[in-house]
Amino acid sequence: MITQQIGIAVVAPAGQALDPRAVERGVARLEQHGCLVNNYYEHEAAHQRFGGSDEGRLGQLRAAIADPDIQLIMAVRGGYGCSRLLPYIDYEALAASGKLVVGFSDITAIHMALMARTGALSYAGPMVAVDFGLPEPVQFTLDDFWRCLSGPGHLISESVAGNPRIQEEGRVWGGNLAMVVSLLGTPYFPRIDDGILWVEDVAEHPYRVERLLLQLHHAGVLERQRALVVGDFSGYQLAPNDNGYDFAGMLAHLRATLPIPVLTGLSFGHIARRVTIPFGAQGRLVSDAEGFRLALSDYPTLRSAAAQP
Numbered sequence: 184m185i186t187q188q189i190g191i192a193v194v195a196p197a198g199q200a201l202d203p204r205a206v207e208r209g210v211a212r213l214e215q216h217g218c219l220v221n222n223y224y225e226h227e228a229a230h231q232r233f234g235g236s237d238e239g240r241l242g243q244l245r246a247a248i249a250d251p252d253i254q255l256i257m258a259v260r261g262g263y264g265c266s267r268l269l270p271y272i273d274y275e276a277l278a279a280s281g282k283l284v285v286g287f288s289d290i291t292a293i294h295m296a297l298m299a300r301t302g303a304l305s306y307a308g309p310m311v312a313v314d315f316g317l318p319e320p321v322q323f324t325l326d327d328f329w330r331c332l333s334g335p336g337h338l339i340s341e342s343v344a345g346n347p348r349i350q351e352e353g354r355v356w357g358g359n360l361a362m363v364v365s366l367l368g369t370p371y372f373p374r375i376d377d378g379i380l381w382v383e384d385v386a387e388h389p390y391r392v393e394r395l396l397l398q399l400h401h402a403g404v405l406e407r408q409r410a411l412v413v414g415d416f417s418g419y420q421l422a423p424n425d426n427g428y429d430f431a432g433m434l435a436h437l438r439a440t441l442p443i444p445v446l447t448g449l450s451f452g453h454i455a456r457r458v459t460i461p462f463g464a465q466g467r468l469v470s471d472a473e474g475f476r477l478a479l480s481d482y483p484t485l486r487s488a489a490a491q492p
Contacts, residue, residue, distance in 0.1 A: 189485060191255045192247035192282075193222040193311050195234025197289040198262020200226055200312045206259055209316030216329075223247055224259050233264045240264065241271055248273065248280050254485060255332075260312045261288025261359075269296050269371050278303035283332075283483060286310050288453065291358030294462040296371035298356070304463035304482050306331070307358050307451070314457075321455045331459040334484030339458050342474040343448030351409040351444075355466035355479060357381040364395045367402055376407045379466045379477070383414030383452030389433040392416055396437060406442045410468055412477070413445065415452025446470055449477075 191213055193206070200206045203226040210220050223243040230236045235243065247256045269292060277284070278301035284293055285306040294305045308328050314320060331337040356375050357363060360382040366372040384392065399405050413434070421429055438445045446468075450458050461482035469476050 189216075189218045189254055190250070190252040191218050191220050191257050192250055192253045193220060193224050193257055193259060194240070194243040194247050195224045195229075195259040196240050196244060196268055196293065197234065197258065197264035198232055198260055199229035199234045200224070200259050202312070202316075205312035205316030207316070208318070209259075209311035209314070212315045212320065213311070219252055221247075221250055221253060232262065234259055237264075237267050237271075241268055244268070244272060244277075248277050248282060253282055255306075256282050256284045258284075258286030258290050258310045260310050261286065261290055263289055265289050265292040265362075266365065269293075272296065274300040274303075277301075281483070285328075287451075287457075288359050289362060291362035292366065292371065294356075294358055295363065295366050295373060298375075298463055299371050299373040302463075304461055306459060307462050308459040309457070317455075321457075324455065324457045327457075328459045331461065331479075332485045334482070335480070337459070337461070337464075337479040337482075339449070339460070339477040339479070340474065341448045341450060341476075344472065344474075346446045346448065346470045346475060347444045348472070349410060349444050349446075349468065349470045351379060351468045353409040353466060353468075354378045355381065355460060355464050355477070356462055357412075358383070358462070360384040360392065360395050361387070364398055367398065367404070378408045379410050379412060379468055380405070380408045381412040381414060381449055381451065381460065383449075384416055385453035386418035387416060388419045388421075389416075389428065389430045392430075393433045393437060396441070400441055408443050410443055411441065411445045412449050412468070412475075413447045414449040415454045418453065444470075446475055448474065 357380045464479040464482035467478045
């Protein structure tokens with residue numbers, strides 16, 4: 184059981200809060216959990232669709248990294264904006280601080296870049312406005328986050344039929360598919376061999392999902408992995424000219440084409456009920472007729488973060 188007070192910095196490296204009251208609720212809920220919260224996001228400083236100017240958002244990150252009371256750096260929300268900041272983030276200082284970046288969606292870019300530049304791990308987990316700040320948050324999402332952070336390991340268990348029977352081990356990485364592919368060929372794309380890649384996205388037609396995954400395949404990324412685990416891909420609309428081409432049809436084509444097993448049913452994505460996944464943890468994936476289990480280990484926890492000077 185973690186007994187020390189948890190320090191959380193609230194930052195907005197991507198989009199501005201759609202409802203500033205959600206940030207207030209999220210901060211209050213974190214404080215009710217016993218956390219010390221330093222909120223570096225100012226809704227009045229939002230610029231265009233972003234949580235501040237580029238320099239302002241970098242300033243939030245720099246202040247959070249330098250704050251000695253902080254163990255977790257939690258994003259307000261995703262949206263878009265992290266890509267603009269990637270060349271200017273001090274990854275070495277972030278890694279040396281031992282602070283854990285928490286978020287998903289557009290925050291995938293920071294997870295990827297931090298791993299590529301320093302090898303440091305981070306957390307694909309809930310965010311202040313869109314999870315903690317909901318009028319009625321999903322308790323599973325929050326509880327799974329705290330369980331994962333407490334360590335020393337974490338188990339994701341999903342009940343789903345139709346997946347191949349496999350047992351694989353490797354480094355677990357991934358996140359928002361569009362963000363992962365956007366970094367291909369850049370210094371912010373980590374070289375991970377024998378990994379377990381998970382992906383999710385929202386409002387992407389199945390043909391776009393197929394195209395992005397085939398790009399990873401053609402670039403030689405997927406052949407270096409042990410398995411591909413598919414999360415939630417909702418919010419898209421089919422058209423009359425699809426003629427039966429839907430997500431299931433796309434998935435069947437990928438399973439016949441890709442050189443690695445493809446699993447579905449991961450509770451991760453732009454959905455309210457979501458697991459937390461430490462980006463870069465070691466994973467053991469076991470799939471059978473009833474579902475799959477992904478056991479995660481060797482990742483930083485609140486204990487290790489609190490031990491930092």
